Amino acid sequence: MLLKLNVKRLNRLSWLLAAIVGLIFYVIYLHNGPQKSLYSYTLLSFLGVALIGHVDVALMVLLSKRFSVKSKKFTLYRTLVTYPLSIAIYMLLWPICAYLALFQSPLWTMNLLLAFIGSGILMNTMVTIMHDSVLFYEYKLEADLEVEKLRASNAEAKNMLLKQQIQPHFLFNALNTLKALYNKDTLMADDYIVHMASFLRTAISEQGANLSTLKQELTFLNDYLEMQRMRFGHALQYNIEISEQEQELFSLPSFSLQPLMENALKHNNFTLVSPLIVNIRRVGEWLVISNNLQRKRVNVSSTHSGLANLAERYRLYSGDEVVIKSDENIFSVSIKLLRK
Template sequence: MNRIKKVFTRIHIGLWILFSLLIALQLSQDTAHWLHLTVAVMLTALYVFYSHFLLLTRYLGKNKKRAYFLRLAGIVLTGPALYILLHYRKLDTNDLLSEYYLISLFSIIIPFIFLSWLARITENLVLNTIKKEQLEKQAVEAELYYLKSQINPHFLFNTLNNIHTLVYKQAPAAPEAVMRLSSLMRYMIYESNAPTVPLSREMIYLQDYVGLQQLRYKKSPVVDLEITGDTESCHIAPLLFIHLLENAYKHSPARLEPGAIKVIVEIIENTLTFSIQNPIGKHQNNMLEEPGGIGLPNVKKRLALLYPDQHQLEINNTGEIFTVTLKIHSLHSLVHEREAQLLYN
């Protein structure tokens, strides 16, 4: 907001300099005393403009019409004083005094009262629009933060219990499990605060999550994760896929065969496709309407906020297999837009 006010200040200064030059140029062609007249006109205009500007700042939008009009009358009455006092000609008659008063009143006072009103209204409109956008942005950021924080806490507790068991048994997999959990928590707490992250880092996060979930299964990896394309140059909103993966685990049968959950991540040009498929366990036919479920509704809300009109989300439930396919288009252009917004802010 301060930056916008500084821009308005520069605009004011620039316009006053331009106006003074135009007045000086015009008067220099009409009279030899152009400098006196230019100073008189400029000081009168500045006094009237900013007196009324500050008056509007104080009373605009408030129910104090009487106080406003009384002070406005004072500006109209005192405004011509500077023009008359600084005029180069000697005021030796009342007719000349009234003539100069009327000249300054209609050529300077009234026009600059109107211009100050126009400037105040314009600045208020711009500032209110920016405030509204900032409030909306803060509301969106707060909702996104809330949505990102909705990762199932039971996963953390279950993982800690599994690691405790591994440590108790002095299993070789214990150190690796601790490192995966550390990497996962570091990403969630620190790195995910950025607007976007490299897709490669998001994939490492998913792999750590899969590795920790695998502690529950004695068989070979139950998740088949396939990644194709340049994940380094592609950026994505953090923690966007974790709910889909968590949902797949949650609604799959208790016993999973190797590769039962299939995850495909594909980048073609500037389009990202994320597809996840899992078998449906018993009593899971109504998973989308499950009370307290946050997986798919969470993803839908975040996509609507982050990628409006830039994504497609397809859900297919055959009764035995549940498939979710997410496509996000124009990823590179979206990254550039976010960078531009960060520079602007």
């Protein structure tokens, strides 16, 4: 991953650091140094840090065109160039500040030379550390953004997989049911086709959508349940206890509810005497889907991918968990409603 330099932020940090260092030296000279050179030495400290900072930024921009900011070559060349330049900056600024301060002693001495070398090394190290903190912050932001993109892509891929899983299984059962209905009740078969067409139209038109309104999800689910009711008769009963107004307020990951119904039909026995009763209601910020539990005695093969997929998508979209509860009589799944 390439890291882009935030030049404006780095330069602003250079000016801020220069102002802080200049203020510190001003206070030191004010109490301990010669008053006639107070402003000259303060100016030397301020300009020195500011120039070192801007030179470091300019060099990083040049090096970033050839090397990755995180590469060893970038760090090596930056170090080899900025330290000598930092010392040179102080040595170039010194004659100007000495002239402004009416400096009477020899312009160049060994102690002054050592002081400039030490100042250049110290200030360049400080500037480098501060600039590196900005680079690290920018790198972290980009890394976090990349992780979020990967998580979103993963959620979308799983979402599309779930949608694709719906079609073959659904069509196989739907066509078999339709054939049986036409042999028994043509009017019901016609009604079945209407719901099947609506179901397929929604499934196809919403292929690219990750989120759907609660109303869209319930409409899609209602088509599915009506088709199953025609197939199983009064052995399947369902109640949706959510007002039209409430349905407009919330969203869900697309195709969240239909796999839950399919799961209930797959794992439960239901007859006219002991029907499967499904209830869908809103409890606060949660949508609760429950059914009476009448487990099949014969084990039904299942990968549980639908429920696992839904749970994973909810963690990615909202950070909430899908709450599953089961006792001897009731099985329920609670999913957090997402505010539009």
